[in-house]
Amino acid sequence: xxxAVSKTGRWIDLANPTRFLSLAGGILPWLGGLTVLVxxxxxxxxxxxxxxxxxxxxVKIMFIHVPFAWLSMMCYTIMSVAxxxxxxxxxxxxxxxxxxxAPIGAVFTALALITGSLWGKPMWGTWWxxxxxxxxxxxxxxxxxxxxxxxxxxxxxxKSAKATAILTLVGFINIPIxxxxxxxxxxxxxxxxxxxxxxxxxxxxxxxxxxxxxxGFTLLFFTLHMMAMRNEIWRRRVTAMRRVAARSADRGTVx
Amino acid sequence: xxxxxxxxxxxxxxxxxxxxxxxxxxxxxxxxVPFGVGPDLKLLSRIGAAMLWIGALLxxxxxxxxxxxxxxxxxxxDLLIMASDRHMLPLTILIKCLAHWTVSVLPLVIASPLLxxxxxxxxxxxxxxxxTLLVGTPAITLIGAVGAAxxxxxxxxxxxxxxxxxxxxxxxxxxxxxxxYGAVEDPAPFLAPFLILAAITLFFAVLGPIAAAAALRxxxx
Numbered sequence: 001x002x003x004a005v006s007k008t009g010r011w012i013d014l015a016n017p018t019r020f021l022s023l024a025g026g027i028l029p030w031l032g033g034l035t036v037l038v039x040x041x042x043x044x045x046x047x048x049x050x051x052x053x054x055x056x057x058x059v060k061i062m063f064i065h066v067p068f069a070w071l072s073m074m075c076y077t078i079m080s081v082a083x084x085x086x087x088x089x090x091x092x093x094x095x096x097x098x099x100x101x102a103p104i105g106a107v108f109t110a111l112a113l114i115t116g117s118l119w120g121k122p123m124w125g126t127w128w129x130x131x132x133x134x135x136x137x138x139x140x141x142x143x144x145x146x147x148x149x150x151x152x153x154x155x156x157x158x159k160s161a162k163a164t165a166i167l168t169l170v171g172f173i174n175i176p177i178x179x180x181x182x183x184x185x186x187x188x189x190x191x192x193x194x195x196x197x198x199x200x201x202x203x204x205x206x207x208x209x210x211x212x213x214x215x216g217f218t219l220l221f222f223t224l225h226m227m228a229m230r231n232e233i234w235r236r237r238v239t240a241m242r243r244v245a246a247r248s249a250d251r252g253t254v255x
Numbered sequence: 256x257x258x259x260x261x262x263x264x265x266x267x268x269x270x271x272x273x274x275x276x277x278x279x280x281x282x283x284x285x286x287x288v289p290f291g292v293g294p295d296l297k298l299l300s301r302i303g304a305a306m307l308w309i310g311a312l313l314x315x316x317x318x319x320x321x322x323x324x325x326x327x328x329x330x331x332x333d334l335l336i337m338a339s340d341r342h343m344l345p346l347t348i349l350i351k352c353l354a355h356w357t358v359s360v361l362p363l364v365i366a367s368p369l370l371x372x373x374x375x376x377x378x379x380x381x382x383x384x385x386x387t388l389l390v391g392t393p394a395i396t397l398i399g400a401v402g403a404a405x406x407x408x409x410x411x412x413x414x415x416x417x418x419x420x421x422x423x424x425x426x427x428x429x430x431x432x433x434x435x436y437g438a439v440e441d442p443a444p445f446l447a448p449f450l451i452l453a454a455i456t457l458f459f460a461v462l463g464p465i466a467a468a469a470a471l472r473x474x475x476x
Contacts, residue, residue, distance in 0.1 A: 087469070135425075142422040149418060153409055162473035163405040166466050167419060170401050 017233050020093060024230050031223045038216035045209035061119040063209055067217040068112035072140060075105030075221065079147075080172040083165035093229070095161030096236075098168060099151050100228035104221065106144035113137060143171045157236065259347065260354045266325070267358030277314045277359045278366055284310040285370045296375040303374030304384045304435035308428055310370075311363050311388055312395060316420060318359045319399035320406065320413040322351065323471065327407055336471060344471070345464035348400060352464065356396045364388045383438030383445065387452060391431040394456040397463035398423050404467035408474045427455055 046063040079101045085094030116134070117127045128134065147164055154160035288306045292298060326332040335347050367388055371381035402420040409415060430452040437445035 139422045139425055146419040146422060149415060150405065153406070153415055159408065159474065163470055166401065166470045166473075167405050170398075170462065170466050171423065 017093065021230060021233060024226050028223065028226055028230075031219065031226065035216060035219040035223050038212060038219055042209060042213035042216045045212055049205055049209050058119060058122050059206070061115055062206070063213045064217075065112060065115040065119055066210060067214040068108050068115060069137065070214060071217055071221050072105055072109035072112050072137065074218070075101050075108060076140065076144075076168075076172065078225075079105065079168050083168040083172075086161050086165040087169070093233075095157065095165065096229050096232045097225070098161075098164060099157075100232050101225055102144055102148050102151065104224050104228060106141065106148060108221070109137060109141040109144060113141065147171070256342065256346065256350050260350050263351055263354030264358055267355065277318050278362045280317055281310050281314040281363050281366065282370070284313060285373065288374075300375040300377070300380075303371060303376040304380055304439075305432050306374060307367050307370060307384050307388070308391075308432050308435070311360075311367065311392060312424060312428060314363055315360050315392055315395045316399065316417045316424075318355070319396070319403050319420065320416045322355055322400060322403040323407045324403070332407075332471070339468075339472075344468040348404075348464040348467050348471070349397075349460065352393075352396050352400050356393055360392045360396060364392065377439060380435060380439045384435040387431045387434045387449065390449070390456060391427050391452045394427045394452075394459045395420075395424050397456070397459040398427075400463050400467040401470065404470035404474070407471065427452065430455065 042063070046060055049060065049063075051057050051059065079098045082094045082098035082101065085091040086098065113134075116137075120129065121127050147167060150167060151160050151164050154163065285306060288302075288310075289299060292302070323332055326335070336344060339347070364385060367385050368381050371384060376384070399416065399420050402416040402423075405419065406416050430448045433443070434445055434448040434452055437443040437448055
């Protein structure tokens with residue numbers, strides 16, 4: 001603990017859960033308000049975006065689908081950083097952060113899959129294609145669920161934190177492997193109608209709403225993440241208080 | 256280390272025939288496939304390599320939770336962890352994985368050519384599938400060691416280990432199957448996916464034991 005104090009200067013302010021709670025309490029209303037504002041602007045912009053000449057109005061699914069997909073990746077990255085924080089720096093809030101992020105990431109991944117399949121039905125004519133991109137996202141979803149299952153399987157948060165952190169890191173190393181398999185899978189099997197979308201090929205009338213929506217959903221993620229972390233800290237405190245209460249009650253009856 | 260290897264191999268062969276059950280499971284899975292897809296020999300020969308791989312993957316996952324749990328039950332796992340200042344713990348785990356692989360997975364690889372005949376596969380395809388299984392299944396065991404170590408303190412971790420490990424083994428499956436198809440179908444390459452498969456195995460031979468050692472240490476104290 002002491003070497004962590006000397007190393008991490010700025011982060012140590014947040015290491016104290018009480019200080020984190022007060023900070024979160026101060027930031028959360030502003031963050032929430034900003035999220036609503038940006039999302040409203042993004043929604044308005046995406047409603048006013050022109051219809052695509054081929055895809056019609058279904059192109060607007062992109063404005064929620066792409067941010068969900070980005071966030072599902074970003075959330076796993078944040079969890080991996082938190083896992084590093086648990087294992088290397090032993091930051092006391094790192095495992096709270098990882099535990100709180102996992103369900104949110106799973107939901108974002110599921111939403112990316114659902115909106116993608118809703119978009120795929122009119123465009124590709126099918127709900128689901130065994131395309132490399134879809135598979136890798138689906139695998140990510142499964143990994144989220146595995147991590148959540150492992151977190152919930154153990155009673156002691158200190159023990160489950162390390163186990164989950166190790167699993168998260170191993171899973172993160174797997175992500176580039178899955179990403180590289182994209183090319184292999186497509187060359188070996190007949191290439192499905194792959195969704196290719198570079199930022200440069202996108203018209204500004206679509207790019208701007210997309211970026212605003214992406215920022216809005218990122219803010220939404222951070223808001224939810226902070227709320228979930230606050231809940232987790234409170235939950236642990238309640239558990240600790242219950243234990244203390246049970247111990248003292250026990251002592252009172254016995255002696 | 257040699258003594259540990261021999262001990263684990265002996266235990267695996269003796270203790271309730273745990274190794275044999277894996278092979279039986281593999282046989283059963285492969286035997287069920289023709290009932291599921293129908294006795295169409297052409298179709299069977301086309302999906303044969305994939306079915307052999309999936310069967311081997313499931314059979315490998317089946318015994319993984321026993322990798323550390325039996326040792327934890329009788330206390331020898333604590334001794335192994337305590338001896339880590341003399342023998343590096345990741346090395347110990349690597350030896351344990353190798354012993355586990357020799358006992359419960361190597362028989363599957365040896366049995367796979369016979370099952371390939373059942374699936375009406377060509378000789379080249381059978382050889383390629385057996386070779387890719389030989390190279391690829393250690394990676395599954397080594398990845399599984401992480402899952403087994405993470406879940407070692409859980410009373411009923413068996414199913415959880417499979418759930419955790421399965422997404423991580425998908426790259427192994429992809430490259431294994433594509434290499435076995437590459438040997439038969441003409442435009443698809445064999446060597447490139449095969450080499451990547453070997454690289455995955457070597458990579459997890461380093462990463463798996465290190466991560467498993469970290470998980471075991473944290474579960475012990």
